[in-house]
Amino acid sequence: MSRAIKANHLTVTGVVQNPAFRVTKGVPFESSLERDLIIMAQWHHGVKRITAQPVTIEFKDKLGKDRVYTPDLLVEYCPQPDPSWPQAVLYEVKYRKDLWADWKRLRPKLSAARKWAHERGWHFKIMTEVEIRIPYLDNIMWLRGYRDNHLQSPAVAMIEQFLKVIEEADIETVIAACSRDEKTKAIVLGVLWTMLAQGYLGTDLLEPLRMDSTVWLRRPEYDRKWPR
Known part of the structure; x- marks a missing residue:
């Protein structure tokens, strides 16, 4: 199940409202980087739904302890003529400096998410400001x-x-x-x-x-x- 996003006084939070011609509701975000990725995804004609913190993934770490991880976003697509196009993509959104600073802790979570997505025919992708803050945006x-x-x-x-x-x-x-x-x-x-x-x-x-x-x-x- 998805996890509700709480108000945060230390980072940028809010809701990106969808254009009138989109079918999904407004999407909450916890950082300006998440907001920008949501805006990018909304612009694509093939996007069916965008969900923030869509699922909590359970996995075991290398010591066998139970752990959980919640990806930031799920983007689902309408059927596409291109067979290589995924049904859905799970995203982890991080500033690059934060990703590298916390890599040791994040790596097993991200590996678990990639495996979980692959089992469902989905993709999992890490997005930083390098991939998001581009001319497209x-x-x-x-x-x-x-x-x-x-x-x-x-x-x-x-x-x-x-x-x-x-x-x-x-x-x-x-x-x-x-x-x-x-x-x-x-x-x-x-x-x-x-x-x-x-x-x-x-x-x-x-x-x-x-x-x-x-x-x-x-x-x-x-x-x-x-x-x-």
């Missing part, structure tokens, strides 16, 4: 500000029509093709960010999002490109 934090915008501008059809013909182009080229002056450039750019945020357009979010970033009408295979 920066990009979606920017796009989250456009996620709830309404797409009622004529620029939507213009962008779609342009990309149907040319297939893909950098953002600056799309803006130039769909604008007649500086005022409409600003409008079209806002619409383009919104279309990216809502999944109508695709781009490589693993690279920094800039005006020379390539965009296209969304292709499902690019939904797989996140650092799971």
Whole structure:
């Protein structure tokens, strides 16, 4: 069974609320690093559910003593066409300095979790700031500000029509093709960010999002490109 997260006055705690189009409830976190990983996972179209401290794993240490370990997060996925894609991934989230400082104590717990996950056809992964604080996170934090915008501008059809013909182009080229002056450039750019945020357009979010970033009408295979 999962373990409830308690308020903590020494670290950042809270709840990450899900966008309206997601199916799971808000997810509590115990650190800003956990919060950031939750935000990253929520952005992926294939994620079905995210659970904080989802299960307590029982195991024996090398002396035969009973021990327990609770992973930080469980991310479950909708069925994927790629057979290599896991049903679910258990995560331990730690700052790298804390992970190495506490490695001797953590190692048997993490080994037990990896074995427990493997027996269920799941994956187990350790995530630190090195894997989380990357351009992907920066990009979606920017796009989250456009996620709830309404797409009622004529620029939507213009962008779609342009990309149907040319297939893909950098953002600056799309803006130039769909604008007649500086005022409409600003409008079209806002619409383009919104279309990216809502999944109508695709781009490589693993690279920094800039005006020379390539965009296209969304292709499902690019939904797989996140650092799971």
